[in-house]
Amino acid sequence: MTTQPDGTYEMIITADSIQSNEPDTDSYTDPSFFANMGSAYTPEDVKFKPADGEPIKRNRNKGERRISCQTLPRLTCQVFEDKLLELPYDKRESFPICRYGLDKPLITGIFPDEERFRSGCKNSIEYVRYWRGTDVQMYLYCWNIFSTLFFVQECLKRFGKPNDAFILRYRRKTSQEASNADASVEEEKGYASPDDEKPPVYNNKYSQTLLDSKNIIFRGAPGTGKTYLARQIAADIVSDGKRGDWSKLDDEQRRRIGFVQFHPSYDYTDFVEGIRPDTEETDATGTHGFSIQDGIFKRFLDKARDNVEQSRLSKEERREPSVRERLDAYFDSLDFDDNQFRISTGKPFQVTNVTEHHVLVYAPHGIKQELRIRVQDLLALMQSSTPPTNGEDVHHILERKRRQREDSYAFALLQEIQKHKPSSASRASEKVLRKPFVFIIDEINRGEISKIFGELFFSIDPGYRGPAGNVTTQYGHELYVPDNVYIIGTMNDIDRSVDTFDFAMRRRFRFIEVKAEDGLDMLEELGGLSEEAESRLTKLNETISSPDIGLGSDYHVGPAYFLNLSKSESTAKAFDDLWRDFLQPLLHDYVRGMYNETEIMEKLKAAYEDASDSPQPAERSV
Template sequence: MANHLANGGEISTATFHGSEARAFLLKQGFRVDVKQQTYQLTITAEEVTSTDEEFSMEELGLGDYYRPLEVYFQRADGRRITRKRKKAEQRNSNMTLPRLACQVFEKQLQALSMEEKQNFPICQYKPTHMMICGIYPSVEEFKRYRNTYEYLVYHCNNGEKFVFYRWNIFSTLLFVQECLKRFGAPGDEFVLRYREKDEKELALPSGGGEQQETIVPPGPGYQNPYSSMLLESKNVIFRGAPGTGKSYLARSMAADIISNGETSDYNRLTPEQRKQVEFVQFHPSYDYSDFVEGLRPKVNEDGSMGFELQDGVFKKFISRARKNYEDSQKPKEVIQKEVSAQDAMENFFSSIELDGTRFQTISGNEFYITSVDDQHVQVSIPGNATVKRLRLNIDEISSMLESGQRFEKIKDVTNFFGKRFATQEFSYDFAIYKAIQATKYTASKRVPGQEALKKYVFIMDEINRGEISKIFGELFFAIDPGYRGRAGEVSTQYANLHADPDEKFFIPENVYIIGTMNDIDRSVDSFDFAMRRRFRFVELKADECLDMLDQLEDEVLEAEAIRRMSALNQEIVKVEDLNENYQIGAAYFLKLKTLTFDQLWTDYLQPLLQDYIRGMYDEESIMQRLAKAYGYQQPDGEKSDEAAEN
């Protein structure tokens, strides 16, 4: 263009790529309206062609701007083969095409010699760029050649692995074509259907053949593209129409992050890993006492009723995450002391008789230990005229043992905990401490290792259905991603009832929070603006989580469900006053496990759509268009009744 304006030269579009220009303009802040168009790329042993006129094998970096829709292999005899995905594998991703090639030619690839595998061509973004080659038996071997996370792992049926370079949607076209050249029959071809990414998809990590290779320390590659977004932002809310798979995606991300990229299927997590994930659904009556802490009714041992302060689901979860974070920072010497103290207490409590073994405080009060759990030691004091029972904090006794100090009198305990005056509990802590110290036991010889730092994911489903300020209270500050750790510590409403009133609440750095909200739910209007700025909001479109339809376990049924859903959604956006937020998500179509398509329409989709268009002009005509797009045929009886009404 500059040459044309300055010198009158001819304007050439030979090297102009609309997708690249669009992405550039979007980054500059322009709004670019694009008519969504689907392309089909066909790969044979002889050539690679696309219905997209801008496609070129000499510019594979443009794959960054496209998203895959469908991949299949078609034999010369017309038989079609699709990807046999594992349950946790995404339906369509940048890995689907090369994995399908591995699936079709698995035996032939296995038969290659080590040298042939290492020289196998994978990608060349431009004719002037270096050819990327190599199929490796493990991630470690691959990273010796190319230390990057831009790879895929294919698991063969016999346990062998293929690991090779992969990034954007076009980055493995050479690999697929080479497979056809070496192993395919004349007429065999792979087909890739794809479309341009929208603005939000362009913002997601997708790859970059044109950019310099990103070198990263060895680490896991996550299966879900949104996982990196959550790790970066700490707090994410997925918003979208009903049934778009927001809850499904949240659980998938949690599994992906907790397993360090090994699986995105929550059901495949171990019981220990599931403790790192918590799921709660908000509703109008949900409040602070459910979420953080509050007074709860309790039946005392004598049968009387009382109240006690109990932690809510969020505070319990944070306690687990905080313990892991703090334990992971401790030096080995401290861990060894904690283990020794724990062994000593376990040995002591297992050797005494509950309600039987008698103990005495320094002032002569006799008491019995009635029960012990992870947090408290319950004691009974029969001779005390005012307080018959006490609940001691087991962490206080543990801290005294771990310290290595010698406690000779109550004042030593008071000074140790930084208090001006001794409490009644300190007398009993001291008595139990002395009893444990007097116990002769053989210390454990086990050498503890430093605990690994883990990630914890908290999911708040239907977050907009709850009254946010009533649920979170003073935690607005602590939940801010910029104030994780002690920088965001706050006193909770019931701090004066804690064993230590000075105790502060904070969210450690290893906690990640996901929320989901329904865009068209009437309660969205009341969502707290103080919370909005503390979360990254991500819109999910109706076709975002189509991989959940794998649960139908019927490829024909799945394909028909996707076809009908797409046709219906295209018709919905044509209705005046409706938009993409009213489209139907894939979750509705999971009901096809037990329903027919007609039953799904009459019992679920039709009532929902009627609510959407209620009050619009010509409702009946709109519903007929939607039913036709979906593929619902009204029974003859219904048609004749309508004719009579008309």
């Protein structure tokens, strides 16, 4: 190892050793030797030298210092980001980071946010924050340039190849640098980035809760605005804190929000995948055929997973079109009125149309002249590691028991598609950021959870996101929930359409109660009726919870019911109509069967009517 110029030293870190050309530190395997003396040194340059490629340096965020005590662990996170994020949460939070001596405790943990770091590792500012995009964040202990050598070596041991190495060039601090070391702590920790490059600041207080927890359920009485709140949070997150209103999102942001409402007959076929009627496949009698089709959640996961995969591509890889893009580009260039192909036997055929699921083929030689080739079969053939060499290979690759007539036509089309070279100029070369996707399940407790989710019970667990939670579906397809997917459920506590919420699923969600008073702001859209509406609602709910009624807060009336007030009627009539048509039927269902049912209803009505003459409620603090 050669001596560096300008009084600097070079350290080479591999999975098995640490070597430095500084005198008396030529070769050590214990990182704690250096960790104890790290405060006296400052870094000059850091790079990763893979065994079979060009050196890699830190891709800095704007405003991030070119070199600091944080650069080595940040570069390590950058190099091994995918592998680290694939680890389940419990494995991440026990990941080795630092030790200040063989007899000292091991500091462990890679955490998703500062709060988790402070509670799970150390309640201090001694950490490095690595982040990219909107939802990739890692916090781990770091104080000086040598304090994360243990972490670097552990990553090399677990994820690296033989002869992979990190190279750190460093020098001793001057006396002035040593005396001013504490002055730059905030800058060292990465807080100097410009506002537009910092992680987003969200408007809704529950947005960060969802990002930290992955899965949350809003529970509470009917009409408290749980679904409205879920949509606000989704809009807040997919817009990086710039929009809190669903209606103001652009098309790209809306595509990253999924929505479904569960009900008692909803099942796995609707949600994940199943055999369903194929409206494009009919026989001579007009009877529909059947095929395996993706459910709404699986289609949503495919979009999120595609975003993750695109974000991992290098600039060179982004110039290469994906399999789907190659297929789409080919059929976009095809003239459906004037094309002709031949199968291996020489028989001609023509492609007449392409739908979402099928390529429609006209084959004049044969009893059945109109054929349908499944698009997903073509994609599977294009992605196969052993491409077919003839029509006979097709059904083996697609794992079908017997050959079909369509196989010869699929093989002929495959050969034509492979000849077609779409222009790479049409493919954006900009780096794709990993983006958050939010899926809302309204009335989640009204469905039979175990029947709907099936084996995805495992994959939606926050600790098993990404490939670590890969499962095989009931139809033999591999599936996992990407780390950039967040799930919001809503449920009414008093709904009895399903008796219990599955306990296996319950522990995978964070439950947050939404009370009637939490949504009072929605009454502002009532204009002049808002104050009286709030007064009547407050008095009515106080009476519902009173000892002589005893229903409790689960039976409170939510403010959403008051949005049914008619603005075209007089104030008195509007409130009378609301009671008669909306509130009275609801409350009567609550108390039906009680021995003093009539008396309770009279008390509730009196509270609702008396509130119109009572003092207005005090102004709420924001």
